[in-house]
Amino acid sequence: MRKFVLTLLAVFIAILFLMPLIWMLSTSFKNDFEALAGQMNFIPKKPTLDNYIEGLNGELMNVPIVRWITNSLFVGLAGTGIVLLFSSMASYALARLHDLPLRKVLFSVFVGSMMIPGILTFLPMYMEFNSLGWINTYYALILPYSAGAFGVFLLYQFFSSFPKEIEEAARIDGANKWHIYSRILLPASVSIMVTLGIFTFMSIYNDFVWPLYATTSPEMRTITAGIAMMAQGSYTQAYGKLMSMTVIATLPVMIVFIVGQRSFVKAITQAGVK
């Protein structure tokens, strides 16, 4: 009985949580007239695919949605690739290579940097990219994420606990540091790399403040920055059209989230343990 009441409560709360997402999906299939009619119909009376078709054709409110989503996917994947490669190399050295100069200092500085609020670097980084002439380029959209220390922190813990014997055996067989990193440690760390990859991809893909300021031309926007721009503009009443865009924007990240949910939760938990 108690379980039944609690489950009922859980269902009610789940409806509250999912309602805005379902409403977004429902509205995306309505024409603007129906979307603004102020009715509670979850199933559109005249369902239409026009919002999506126009969106993908680039006719929707004259914004290049396909370009935006391509930018987002490219920036997200490239940024994630860089983070995975650079932080795995660094944390391998920090965890396993004891002759690395200033090993402990570097580790403390890197991990300590996670405490630094983003606003401290936001404006000077903008000015830095500005003087390099890199505002409105993919460099500005990708590179800033490479300095994040979460990956170093996460992989350091994993590499530290890797058994020494395997590494020593490989060394006796003549393996050098690069071999040990690329042929032994990397293959052994696939699951934690996937975890870090999902976490990193989602946070880069979802960021909108930096890409909003770091891009100036419509073609260079990411989908999240594009949506933020439209939310400030005069488009805000065209809900049917806007919602088809948010659905398109949310699909990739929702797929990643649902497929990699366990890994994502794991990364968050490990971030919490620090």
Place this chain on the structure above:
Amino acid sequence: MLKSTWQSKLTSSLFVLPYFICFCAFLLFPILYGVYISLHNFELLSENHEFVGLAHYVKIFTPGSYLNQQFFKGLWTTIQFVLYSVPLLVLVGLALAMLVNQLPGRVRGLFRTFYFMPYAISGSVMAVIWLMMFDTNAGFLNTLLAKWGMDPVPWLTGLPWVWVSLVMTTLWWTIGFNMVIFINALNEVPEDYYEAASIDGANAWHKFTSITLPSIRPVMLFILITSTIASFNVYAQPFLLTRGGPGDSTKVLLMNVLDQAFKGKEIGSASAMAILMAILIMIVSVIQYRLAYGRKEGA
């Protein structure tokens, strides 16, 4: 110990080098450059950067000046948001975690996913969805209220409703993070504590206050700290939903800093505000860590 040659040290260093370069270029250098900028009259469009020393900082602390107003009004608005949202972020997060943990094992994962889902979407998507939900004339919430014969609510344009809306969307968007951490903490409380308490005849409330709460205290403090920091950094919700309104009532500090930089085109004074804001956030988190640490020792 293996004797390490300089070649060996060099190859070890090469592994750290790519990350180290990124770290210096996109974190360390910007921090130092930000301090430099804050000491100059740094305008976005001008090449000439005159050194002004601490003038921007002095102005921020001079009562009545424009910078003083921008900084402290924004700060007060931010603190209001922290005070409204943080208690709920902690308590609702815990309540949801306890609810999920009480559910039958088969559906537990499903409901965790449902509550966690909004956390996966971007701040800008979140805002656009809620702009539609909160719309005064055709929005979902007011349509619902109308069905029940109630008057429309000015969710994004009237006080105190803007605060209700901002806190509501924040809970919806981010509570999943806190819930997941709480679920993990609750699962680590040893089951035999509860069994022993049951034998002693403890009721549910007793078990909660004398077993659950003390066991999860470190995690609770972690959630308190992360929620406070996140709330200090609040931006997406007021920037996109209320645009700081009505008037300036929800214009938070981060909005003022970025407005000063990009609308006012004064990067110098904006950087001074940004640095003070960052220092403040770090002080608050250090104090909270200290409190957490102190209490742990006292327990």
